[in-house]
Amino acid sequence: MKLALLGFGKMGKTIEKLALSKGHTIVYKSMSSASEGILTEADVAIEFSNPESAVSNITKCFDQDIPVVCGTTGWLSDYDEVIKLCKRRNGSFIYASNFSVGVNLFFKLNSELAKLMQPWETYEVAIEEIHHTEKKDAPSGTAITIAEGIVPFQNKTGWTLEEASEEAIKIIPKRIDDVKGTHTVSYTSAIDTIKITHEAHSRDGFAKGAILAAEWLQQKKGVFTMKDVLGI
Numbered sequence: 001m002k003l004a005l006l007g008f009g010k011m012g013k014t015i016e017k018l019a020l021s022k023g024h025t026i027v028y029k030s031m032s033s034a035s036e037g038i039l040t041e042a043d044v045a046i047e048f049s050n051p052e053s054a055v056s057n058i059t060k061c062f063d064q065d066i067p068v069v070c071g072t073t074g075w076l077s078d079y080d081e082v083i084k085l086c087k088r089r090n091g092s093f094i095y096a097s098n099f100s101v102g103v104n105l106f107f108k109l110n111s112e113l114a115k116l117m118q119p120w121e122t123y124e125v126a127i128e129e130i131h132h133t134e135k136k137d138a139p140s141g142t143a144i145t146i147a148e149g150i151v152p153f154q155n156k157t158g159w160t161l162e163e164a165s166e167e168a169i170k171i172i173p174k175r176i177d178d179v180k181g182t183h184t185v186s187y188t189s190a191i192d193t194i195k196i197t198h199e200a201h202s203r204d205g206f207a208k209g210a211i212l213a214a215e216w217l218q219q220k221k222g223v224f225t226m227k228d229v230l231g232i
């Protein structure tokens with residue numbers, strides 16, 4: 001498969017290494033001020049840039065009829081517009097806040113736990129996310145997806161970075177050194193705390209999942225999620 005990498009930072013470089021080892025080729029790479037190769041030669045584009053650039057990069061690919069796998073977080077206020085555009089252009093698109101298989105299994109576990117905890121109202125739910133100090137957005141996209149998985153079962157309507165309320169789940173973002181991504185969901189009562197944690201040991205899981213999504217998306221039209229890719 002011929003891949004375009006829109007964004008060639010920590011994730012773009014990890015994806016290049018793993019894609020080449022699977023026999024794929026990279027026909028285009030772009031950074032903030034420079035690019036090399038030819039975008040229109042790509043079978044699929046993988047977009048890991050920054051919150052300000054994601055929408056224009058995705059639009060550029062739709063304009064060239066190139067399927068897009070997007071992992072950039074922090075741009076979701078524009079998600080509905082991007083989906084409308086994809087449908088108007090008969091394009092192909094997958095966004096995931098986290099492409100790692102382990103995290104996608106963790107999302108399922110999180111929803112199951114939220115369901116189990118539903119009747120036990122003395123427990124207060126909270127989410128903690130820890131990432132490296134270069135991360136631009138807070139809370140992490142993954143923490144937002146985790147909150148969305150809890151909301152239907154915990155009588156909440158959303159999340160907050162302030163104090164927890166009747167309506168909102170508290171998300172606590174922490175930035176420490178080179179932490180790749182650690183997410184913990186906790187249920188705390190006066191008596192005890194129940195916790196589940198996913199800890200990424202490297203960026204390889206994110207990159208492998210994005211390549212898997214690109215392979216899966218190549219011949220498809222429409223808007224998909226990692227649940228479709230993994231069949232979970």
Ligand SMILES: NC(=O)C1=CN([C@@H]2O[C@H](COP(=O)(O)OP(=O)(O)OC[C@H]3O[C@@H](n4cnc5c(N)ncnc54)[C@H](OP(=O)(O)O)[C@@H]3O)[C@@H](O)[C@H]2O)C=CC1
Nearest residue numbers: 007008009010011031032049053071072073097098099206
């Ligand atoms: N969904 C998932 O599984 C994961 C998502 N992420 C998300 O992916 C994104 C990227 O993460 P990461 O690689 O760590 O970040 P980096 O900061 O290491 O890399 C970002 C890259 O994007 C480039 N860039 C900036 N503007 C543009 C533009 N207009 N067009 C193309 N490229 C551009 C930067 O170029 P320059 O250096 O010149 O500024 C840099 O090469 C973040 O939003 C992060 O949250 C991260 C890991 C997993």
Ligand SMILES: O=C(O)C1=N[C@H](C(=O)O)C[C@H](O)C1
Nearest residue numbers: 073097098135140141142181
């Ligand atoms: O910026 C990162 O590094 C990561 N970002 C994603 C997020 O915001 O959830 C996924 C992963 O946790 C790493």
